[in-house]
Amino acid sequence: MSPALTSGQPQLSDVDLVAAPFCRGDVIVGTATERRGYSQSGATLAHKIDMLNFSVANLIGGCVFGSIGFVAFIYGKRMNLWKPMFLGIGLMVYPYFISNDLIMIAIGAIGTVGLFFLR
Numbered sequence: 001m002s003p004a005l006t007s008g009q010p011q012l013s014d015v016d017l018v019a020a021p022f023c024r025g026d027v028i029v030g031t032a033t034e035r036r037g038y039s040q041s042g043a044t045l046a047h048k049i050d051m052l053n054f055s056v057a058n059l060i061g062g063c064v065f066g067s068i069g070f071v072a073f074i075y076g077k078r079m080n081l082w083k084p085m086f087l088g089i090g091l092m093v094y095p096y097f098i099s100n101d102l103i104m105i106a107i108g109a110i111g112t113v114g115l116f117f118l119r
Contacts, residue, residue: 053099062095065108069093072115083118087111 069091076085091111098104 053101055101057101058095058099058104061101061104061108065104065112066092066095068108068112068115081119084115087115087118 069088071088072084072091073088076082076088091108094107094111095104098107
C-alpha cells in the first residue's frame, strides 16, 4: 500500500475536489455557499435582495433631477447661499433612495420649484 492510503487521513477523489473546491490539506472545508452560510445560488440571492430600480423613467428622472441639483449646488456654493446649496444636495441624493417612479418625479418637481421660491 502507498503511504497516502495508510496515513489515516480521508482520501479525496477528483469528483470530491470539483464538488467542494475549498480544501485545507486533505480535509474539505466546504463549498463557497456553505462557508458563507448561504444555501442558495448567487443568482437566486440577487433576486431576493432589494436592489435599485433600473426602469427608464427612474434613470432619466435621476439624471435630470441630479443635474438640476448639481447646478443648484454649484450656484449656492459660489454665491454663498445655503438654501440652494442644500436643495441641490437633496436633489442629487434622493433618487438613490426612491424606487417608485411617480414619487421620485413628484419629489424632484417639488424640489425644483422650491429652488425658485426659496431664494
